Amino acid sequence: MTRSFRASPKRFGGWAGAATALLVVGGWAVATSAEAATGCRVDYAVGSQWAGGFTANVTIANLGDPVTSWRLAWTFPSQQQVTQAWGATVTAAGSQVTAANVSYNGTIATGGSVSFGFNGSWSTANAAPTSFTLNGTVCTGTSTPTTPPTTTPPTTPPTTPPSTSGWNPPANLVTPLNEVWSHVESTYNNGNLYGFRNYGWDQVMANGGSLNYCVRWDSAAPVSTALRDQIHTSINRQVNKWMAYMSGHNGWPYASVPVKVVGWAVRDRATLQWTDNSVDVYVNNIRENAPQCSEPCGRFFHQDGNYSGCPGGAARHYDMSLWLTSGFGGGAGGDWGQRIGSEYMTSNVNADNIHILLHELGHSFGLDDFYDWTPTGVGGFIMKAGSATTITEFDAWMLRDWWRHLKSRYGY
């Protein structure tokens, strides 16, 4: 709910909740082509996969006549579903999926190619589709002209299609994204957004592509080994719900951002029911009236990366804390981590989208709240609290806009 950087997180009002998930897929529909595609090859690659989800990149090579719009259709063999796409507008009927071009990538010259990507969900298996059709013609990987060419080959080289890896938001999102960026630039850090260097981005880059976490267990409820492990898995899954949108985008160097939980903080050691030493346990180290992992291990306190005072050494430093408070109904997020209710976390630990946590994670990567205004032309999205329960395309492009503006500080 509340974004705070460099400040003690405070409790704010409750989560509105009960929102309808809004599924947004890229771009808008365009008229389908009447041209015959007479040859095509499709490269379908799963770039990353995790429990219940995956990211895929699809490249269509046109081996036939030029097309000015395209529809690529396939059938998922294992009931997978597309949850969000970029570079294409995706519709589905059962397991039959159709991806259509967006405004900027409808044209594919002979010998040219276009790419698009999507996030998907899977349950029992994630087998790749075995057949694709381009504008109704099966892609066999070879050209099979149905009519002899009657035109001379173009003398100018084909236009290179815009890469989907750069900054290329759908046209309808350009204005709202610009509004958001100008708003955060003028309001963050007293107008000096770029002077702050502990965004989630800074943390991931400092670690070479991962995040370490401390869990602040601000509750008397016991934690079994199984619950501990579920919470660890859950943090990783939620962080990568966001980070999946960066994979392959605009020079972002990581396919995923693994999360390692290195410590737990608790009032009473007996609350934690495991005996192994896979995480460091900090007992009764009370800050902000809650257990906290050792400050010498915390990125918030040591942004110079000097963790020499950390009992477990730099490997056991933590970048963020997941602060789980009994009876807490709202949320807070910032560079220090995220705070949500311990009961909420426990009862949603296996959920695919833990929407309050996703919202607070958005704050940790710089995204703002939208209590008093809404960008032009966008509907529900997870950073507008209570209006969506999953990350939408607009959320994803706001995230990517942060990378666009910060990446030069990391040499990209």
Ligand SMILES: [Zn+2]
């Ligand atoms: Zn918020």
